[in-house]
Amino acid sequence: MSGPVLVEDHDDHVVLRLNRPEVRNAIDQATVDALHAACADLERSPRVAVITGADGVFAAGADIAQLRERRRADALAGINSGIFDRIRRLPMPTIALVDGYALGGGAELAYACDFRIGTPRVRIGNPEAGLGILAAAGATWRLRELVGEPLAKEILLTGRVLDAEEAHRVGLLNEVVEPRDLEAAGQRWAERITTQAPLAVRLAKSVFHAPREAHPFVDDLAQAVLFETQDKHDRMTAFLERKKDK
Missing domain, CATH: 3.90.226.10 (2-enoyl-CoA Hydratase; Chain A, domain 1)
Incomplete structure (x- = not known):
């Protein structure tokens, strides 16, 4: 090549x-x-x-x-x-x-x-x-x-x-x-x-680089988006089930 x-x-x-x-x-x-x-x-x-x-x-x-x-x-x-x-x-x-x-x-x-x-x-x-x-x-x-x-x-x-x-x-x-x-x-x-949630990684990177004056609003906004995802629900459910089985 x-x-x-x-x-x-x-x-x-x-x-x-x-x-x-x-x-x-x-x-x-x-x-x-x-x-x-x-x-x-x-x-x-x-x-x-x-x-x-x-x-x-x-x-x-x-x-x-x-x-x-x-x-x-x-x-x-x-x-x-x-x-x-x-x-x-x-x-x-x-x-x-x-x-x-x-x-x-x-x-x-x-x-x-x-x-x-x-x-x-x-x-x-x-x-x-x-x-x-x-x-x-x-x-x-x-x-x-x-x-x-x-x-x-x-x-x-x-x-x-x-x-x-x-x-x-x-x-x-x-x-x-x-x-x-x-x-x-x-x-x-x-x-x-x-292995991390893809959208969580993307938003965390974006929020990390946001200007100081944008915080904490952008943090809350990004979290609001993630709270509504199926990936968040599935990952937290799996975590709780693993914890319950111990």
């Missing part, structure tokens, strides 16, 4: 595999276009999405050759920020499987996912300032939410790159596994998510 993003369908999730190994899966316009197409499918038919890279690298960044030629209009078009925000807004959770380099735009793609699983080979950070630009596709605000302001500033303003151990310690990685176990870990996380 060929193309900048390979789409692999599984029973309970879909794998989106960045596939430009000759440039360490650098994110170019064709990759962005392919990710938009994959998102459109996931919006129509919500499933857990696992995002990973080919050949032991997640994504070494945006494609510098293309980035060098971009001008003001390209920045204002939000080429990378738009697709990463769309990924963040997907109905079902997203899992980044991070091996090797996740730098610049590659790191920002990982930040946009709900969960990040890495290997000991992970190197993650934002060296954009060293190239005369800033991390404008989500890192300047997502990273602060993920690791706190002091460390976020250190990564963004000094170009510091974290290894897997520190990334896990500060919560940037949810789990670290050996490279040979990375795909199995993604499967395991997808299975854990899909």
